Amino acid sequence: MKARLILEDGTLFTGISFGSDKQMTGEVVFNTGITGYQEVLSDPSYCGQIVTMTQPLIGNYGINREDFEAIRPWIHGFAVRRHETAPSNWRSEYDLGTLLKEYDIPGISDIDTRMLTRRLRNRGTLRGLITTGSASTEELLEQLKATATLHDQVNQVSTPRAYRVPGNKQRVVVIDYGSKSGIVRELGDRGCDVIVVPHTSSAEEINRHNPDGVLLSNGPGDPKDVPQAIQTVRELIGQLPLFGICLGHQLFALASGADTTKLKFGHRGSNHPVKEVASGRCLITSQNHSYSVLEETLDDTDLEITHINNNDGSVEGLKHKSAPAFSVQFHPEAAPGPTDSNRLFDEFLQMIDEFKASRAPFVSSTTKSREAASMTGARTVASHQQAKRQEADVATPPMEKVLAPSAF
Numbered sequence: 001m002k003a004r005l006i007l008e009d010g011t012l013f014t015g016i017s018f019g020s021d022k023q024m025t026g027e028v029v030f031n032t033g034i035t036g037y038q039e040v041l042s043d044p045s046y047c048g049q050i051v052t053m054t055q056p057l058i059g060n061y062g063i064n065r066e067d068f069e070a071i072r073p074w075i076h077g078f079a080v081r082r083h084e085t086a087p088s089n090w091r092s093e094y095d096l097g098t099l100l101k102e103y104d105i106p107g108i109s110d111i112d113t114r115m116l117t118r119r120l121r122n123r124g125t126l127r128g129l130i131t132t133g134s135a136s137t138e139e140l141l142e143q144l145k146a147t148a149t150l151h152d153q154v155n156q157v158s159t160p161r162a163y164r165v166p167g168n169k170q171r172v173v174v175i176d177y178g179s180k181s182g183i184v185r186e187l188g189d190r191g192c193d194v195i196v197v198p199h200t201s202s203a204e205e206i207n208r209h210n211p212d213g214v215l216l217s218n219g220p221g222d223p224k225d226v227p228q229a230i231q232t233v234r235e236l237i238g239q240l241p242l243f244g245i246c247l248g249h250q251l252f253a254l255a256s257g258a259d260t261t262k263l264k265f266g267h268r269g270s271n272h273p274v275k276e277v278a279s280g281r282c283l284i285t286s287q288n289h290s291y292s293v294l295e296e297t298l299d300d301t302d303l304e305i306t307h308i309n310n311n312d313g314s315v316e317g318l319k320h321k322s323a324p325a326f327s328v329q330f331h332p333e334a335a336p337g338p339t340d341s342n343r344l345f346d347e348f349l350q351m352i353d354e355f356k357a358s359r360a361p362f363v364s365s366t367t368k369s370r371e372a373a374s375m376t377g378a379r380t381v382a383s384h385q386q387a388k389r390q391e392a393d394v395a396t397p398p399m400e401k402v403l404a405p406s407a408f
């Protein structure tokens with residue numbers, strides 16, 4: 001069956017339909033990863049977008065549920081040069097077209113994805129529409145114009161209820177703005193007791209879980225679409241160790257008084273070079289974002305730049321000058337890789353341990369009585385928190401489900 005993809009500037013691509021034959025609109029973006037189409041399809045940060053892959057052969061290693069980044073894909077369409085209908089891989093369970101059909105997502109193949117990518121690079125990100133219908137190009141453009149731009153994607157993809165992935169080390173609350181399962185996997189692999197909470201959770205609700213640290217997840221859309229989340233992050237800064245990833249990084253910046261802007265066509269792929277300022281080293285990173293923190297708005301904040309994009313000089317990482325908090329625009333949990341920045345999870349857990357140690361009650365030596373007499377507010381808070389933790393271990397707030405990491 002014939003399918004068409006039309007961009008808002010009138011550019012028309014005619015190809016072959018696969019997946020669902022439903023008509024869908026979305027922001028059209030390109031990803032340059034050679035592998036990883038399953039992770040791209042199922043990354044909730046793509047919610048509402050039509051994705052095209054610059055790699056021309058897509059679907060050749062099929063689909064397996066294990067590599068999904070979320071329980072289901074949220075993209076609005078998939079545009080490829082060639083769709084492989086006979087995948088070859090021992091892990092493959094079914095083919096890409098079957099997956100798209102299952103979730104009613106339209107796919108279009110046999111189009112010139114090089115031309116499409118060049119158009120997006122030259123003009124910037126454009127909205128588009130995929131259809132198998134017979135309406136004229138003019139009618140389709142009218143329909144595209146009449147479709148509202150999405151602003152509620154975080155609401156669509158975040159978990160409605162808190163859930164826990166138990167572990168016996170640091171307790172980390174992940175605020176789910178559309179979290180990839182890779183984030184929970186990385187924390188779980190390190191033994192963390194992970195509690196994933198909805199994006200609407202207040203600082204008070206988060207504190208009730210008695211976390212040792214908070215991870216601000218990735219997620220779709222404009223970070224300014226979730227002002228309540230910005231307020232929560234503002235309250236958490238300095239209270240608990242924080243680590244922000246992608247949307248979480250942008251929210252951390254906004255909460256600290258910086259501003260964000262939309263990039264011309266975004267960064268999406270698995271080999272974006274990023275300079276680590278402290279060491280001068282280059283990390284190869286996985287990326288998927290449209291927005292970016294504006295460097296010139298950082299001057300009046302307590303943030304400093306830790307990472308810079310080698311391609312366009314944009315801000316890729318931040319840390320707070322005094323509070324235990326840092327963030328990155330790229331994805332250290334990247335699957336299928338690269339893994340250069342994976343150690344940021346270890347650095348987060350180290351930061352948590354140092355923060356805990358700095359607040360631990362004083363225990364020994366000759367100064368004991370003097371110290372006890374002048375015990376600081378922070379120490380009182382720490383022992384109070386420990387007591388609360390014991391209580392909470394008995395009665396944690398109601399949670400949806402208790403999942404093992406393999407259930408993702």
Ligand SMILES: NC(=O)CC[C@H](N)C(=O)O
Nearest residue numbers: 218219221246247290291
């Ligand atoms: N992967 C992400 O978290 C993306 C962040 C944000 N939605 C952006 O596009 O910039």
